Amino acid sequence: MASKRLSTDTWAILLSLTLALFVRIGLIKTIAW
């Protein structure tokens, strides 16, 4: 039975907001470029 798939947008939002949260609370401090 096919499970409900999340869209690429949803995955992108989830990843981005998680990264933003990590940056906000200091878990990710500096990312070099």
Place this chain on the structure above:
Amino acid sequence: MATSAELPDLRTEYPSRPPEKPATFVSLLPGIALLAIVGYAGKFVEHFLNTYTKAHHITFPNIEYVLWAILFGALIANTIGLARIFRPGVATYEFWLKAGIILLGARFVLGDILKLGGISLILVFIALALSITFMTWLGRTFKLNPKLTTLLAVGSSICGVSAIIATQGAIDADEEDSSTAIAAILALGAISLFAFPLIGHALHMSDHAYGLWAGLAVDNTAEATAAGALFSDAAGKYAVLAKTCRNALIGFVVLAYAIQWARKGLANDTTTAQLQNKAAFLWKKFPKFVLGFLFISLLATLGSSTNPTLASLGFSKPQLTTLGNLSRWAFLLTFAGVGLRTNLKDLFKQGARPFIVGAVGEIVIAAITLALVLGADRIYHL
């Protein structure tokens, strides 16, 4: 994480392939690693050439990693080809694209627009309206496909690669169109880097007027900054300010195009029937990642607030820099993916027209913005 991630349609490139099975997380890893290697190779070559030419006092234009990553990717895909093991991971480039755009929100603070002041903002709006109108007309005259025309119009009028990438996601354009538009915009950006300072000096422009012109007319942020700095240090500062103002409008233009294309139903003909319920259709067509972009943008704006309570809700400057860099890394994977998914046969089918449209458009837009800036300079003594 991405065990059930939606993969883009591969049928146009691999017509004989069986239907795509849902990818497992492990099956994505080789392709993602390839994206990272190709992208990083582009970044490495840009850095190496810059260091080498500076050390040996050789005048050489800065070719951005974007172009190298796309070139390397296209070279692999169109010579040795993309092995099956890499395909699921390479197809995640759209995911990295959207994550990059959302994180890019950190680089667009609404207050940046205010910094530039009224007159500059008015010029940005006039230049934007004229550029988009002219490029759209030019694209239609040369009978380019509407999505490529839109990408070229947005790329040459707003801010080059970032805008093309942002709009590509919003209007569901093909990666070939995106790659053609990016190649045209980047090639023209390199030319403007040399042409702009020469014209500026010939016209004896002031630092402010020249910086404003470079910021308004040169497409990519890096090239706009460089074109400004090549004239003078002060002009470089003004160019960055004007360019930031233009950048800040990406979100709004992507939003407008998304609504326009959703209304036309051109993004996908099979969904035309769903137009019965316009609100639901609009919501379905609306690129949700734009909401993420706006949310991050809002937090970036709050962080710069003078009200300590509001500022505590947003991001600090170092945090914004970190988010901006995360966005760049996501785009690095995206650009490698754009190259790896580019079919040169299809690209050549497009012919020279996209480049001609891009070149004619750029020259006219540069002339229009120059006239606007010179006019404003005469009236307001910039």
